[in-house]
Amino acid sequence: MMYHLRSTAFNTLRHYSKDTKIFSDKILSESHQATSPLNFVLGKRVDAQGSSSFQLIAPATGKVLRNIPNSNEQDISEAVLAARHTFKSWSKWTGFERGKVLKTAAELIRNKVDDLAYTEVLDTGKPIWEARYDILGCADTIEYYGGLAGGIKGDFMQLSGGSFAYTVREPLGVVGGIGAWNFPFQMAAWKSAPALACGNTMVFKPSQVTPLTAVMLGEIYQRAGLPGGCYNVVQGEGETGQILCSHSDIDKVTFTGSVPTGSRIMETCAKGIKHVTLELGGKSPLIIFSDADLDNAVKGAILANFSNQGQVCSNGTRVFVEESIAEDFLAKLIERVDNMKIGDPYHEDTTVGATISSQQAQIVEGYIDNAKKEGATVVYGGERVTPSDPNLAGGIYLRPCILVNCTDDMTVVRKEVFGPVLSLLTFKSEEEVVARANDTEFGLAGGVFTRDLQRAHRVVAAMEAGSIYVNNYNVYPVGVPFGGYKKSGIGRENGEDSLNYYSQIKSVYFEGGDVECPY
Numbered sequence: 001m002m003y004h005l006r007s008t009a010f011n012t013l014r015h016y017s018k019d020t021k022i023f024s025d026k027i028l029s030e031s032h033q034a035t036s037p038l039n040f041v042l043g044k045r046v047d048a049q050g051s052s053s054f055q056l057i058a059p060a061t062g063k064v065l066r067n068i069p070n071s072n073e074q075d076i077s078e079a080v081l082a083a084r085h086t087f088k089s090w091s092k093w094t095g096f097e098r099g100k101v102l103k104t105a106a107e108l109i110r111n112k113v114d115d116l117a118y119t120e121v122l123d124t125g126k127p128i129w130e131a132r133y134d135i136l137g138c139a140d141t142i143e144y145y146g147g148l149a150g151g152i153k154g155d156f157m158q159l160s161g162g163s164f165a166y167t168v169r170e171p172l173g174v175v176g177g178i179g180a181w182n183f184p185f186q187m188a189a190w191k192s193a194p195a196l197a198c199g200n201t202m203v204f205k206p207s208q209v210t211p212l213t214a215v216m217l218g219e220i221y222q223r224a225g226l227p228g229g230c231y232n233v234v235q236g237e238g239e240t241g242q243i244l245c246s247h248s249d250i251d252k253v254t255f256t257g258s259v260p261t262g263s264r265i266m267e268t269c270a271k272g273i274k275h276v277t278l279e280l281g282g283k284s285p286l287i288i289f290s291d292a293d294l295d296n297a298v299k300g301a302i303l304a305n306f307s308n309q310g311q312v313c314s315n316g317t318r319v320f321v322e323e324s325i326a327e328d329f330l331a332k333l334i335e336r337v338d339n340m341k342i343g344d345p346y347h348e349d350t351t352v353g354a355t356i357s358s359q360q361a362q363i364v365e366g367y368i369d370n371a372k373k374e375g376a377t378v379v380y381g382g383e384r385v386t387p388s389d390p391n392l393a394g395g396i397y398l399r400p401c402i403l404v405n406c407t408d409d410m411t412v413v414r415k416e417v418f419g420p421v422l423s424l425l426t427f428k429s430e431e432e433v434v435a436r437a438n439d440t441e442f443g444l445a446g447g448v449f450t451r452d453l454q455r456a457h458r459v460v461a462a463m464e465a466g467s468i469y470v471n472n473y474n475v476y477p478v479g480v481p482f483g484g485y486k487k488s489g490i491g492r493e494n495g496e497d498s499l500n501y502y503s504q505i506k507s508v509y510f511e512g513g514d515v516e517c518p519y
């Protein structure tokens with residue numbers, strides 16, 4: 001994910017600069033984040049008690065920032081207990097009152113955007129303007145759910161003889177949230193805002209790779225008037241996530257991450273018959289017909305592959321280009337990608353920051369090597385770049401990679417790479433390309449570039465995916481639902497529909513006459 005705003009706003013933000021402040025704010029942010037406790041329970045930062053720990057490494061520099069203890073059963077029980085206790089009162093607030101808190105939080109996020117963005121870069125290595133963009137999008141999302149909260153309501157049905165029925169939309173209880181590392185603040189915001197709007201409370205576990213900004217969101221909610229215990233954070237690796245999902249007092253789990261972890265979480269939740277929402281991986285197709293506006297198609301392909309260092313779940317990494325324009329498309333694509341600036345993510349003009357970790361970089365490079373063995377050709381990039389600043393020597397910077405001579409059966413074309421690797425495939429007919437586009441276990445997103453309206457609608461109708469873009473890619477305006485078909489997930493986030501996944505319906509029958517009983 002995820003760009004919420006229209007592209008004009010995107011360009012404005014891209015050039016918004018506070019260069020002179022960046023360095024000092026960055027240092028401040030680093031020192032604060034290196035020492036303060038990172039669990040958040042009952043409205044306060046607290047240290048976890050677990051005996052094992054993990055390292056927090058800044059992707060931009062490769063430097064170890066600190067060790068963080070894994071939250072153990074005791075830590076999780078305390079957080080869940082706090083959430084359960086506060087649920088009793090929070091769920092009785094009116095939707096309008098809950099909405100006011102969310103709207104205040106959105107404003108506080110906007111006021112704190114630089115601090116949040118610096119910290120997000122520390123965690124992720126993404127370019128600062130992208131981080132700022134993500135954070136402002138989250139403020140919009142939280143405000144959006146603040147607006148919806150007051151309108152959450154049930155139905156009324158008049159029945160015969162003076163009887164009637166009504167429904168009440170009630171919260172589920174305590175929600176366990178688990179996030180991935182590519183959009184850390186967004187995971188916390190997209191899950192907590194609809195959950196809180198419905199009257200639930202939450203215990204959120206960010207990815208161990210990016211633990212910092214989910215806690216800052218807790219402090220913002222607190223300042224906005226959210227009662228302590230409504231939103232709690234526990235830090236830890238997979239084992240901590242497992243304990244959270246298995247806790248008997250968790251009513252629902254909302255998860256973003258890979259398919260194998262999602263499958264394990266679903267299994268765990270099945271034992272307790274818990275509600276579950278899964279936002280999982282993808283291998284999405286982007287189809288470019290010969291009548292498309294070529295410049296826009298090239299821009300779309302870049303948005304579909306290379307933002308956030310290619311670490312975007314909805315990326316359209318299988319780029320199908322109609323054979324007759326493939327050569328022109330490739331030439332324009334290479335020219336534009338060659339303008340991308342790789343380096344210090346804190347610089348406003350950087351467009352490719354650091355890959356999240358050395359392990360992830362090795363996975364990406366493994367896919368590229370394997371693609372070459374299977375017959376693909378690297379026509380651009382794929383190699384490591386060493387920035388001139390020695391401070392960045394420990395970070396991993398990968399040049400975006402374009403592969404040609406690809407076939408549908410290659411590993412790189414079938415598996416989610418989660419890095420900046422575009423596979424270019426060609427096609428001859430609409431029927432052929434739609435069948436090939438759908439030939440995948442995933443169904444998160446897809447795109448089509450064409451000027452032919454009827455064809456656009458035909459292709460959209462035939463594509464098996466949860467989000468489809470026509471003549472653009474990876475745009476996520478606030479309010480538009482997001483989620484996957486097939487193995488890409490269950491449920492939807494971002495949009496009114498999300499409220500259905502954080503609430504349940506109570507139906508009430510009221511008898512207006514005497515009881516009719518045949519016995």
Ligand SMILES: NC(=O)c1ccc[n+]([C@@H]2O[C@H](COP(=O)([O-])OP(=O)(O)OC[C@H]3O[C@@H](n4cnc5c(N)ncnc54)[C@H](O)[C@@H]3O)[C@@H](O)[C@H]2O)c1
Nearest residue numbers: 179180181206207237238241242257258261279280281313
């Ligand atoms: N569909 C979406 O909205 C979306 C968005 C972003 C990322 N993703 C997907 O996320 C993946 C990359 O993220 P990742 O590497 O962090 O994924 P991951 O599955 O390795 O980890 C995700 C989270 O699950 C936790 N976890 C690991 N094992 C667990 C267990 N047994 N029980 C409970 N929690 C456990 C991790 O600690 C982490 O917080 C990609 O597949 C990407 O497509 C999907």
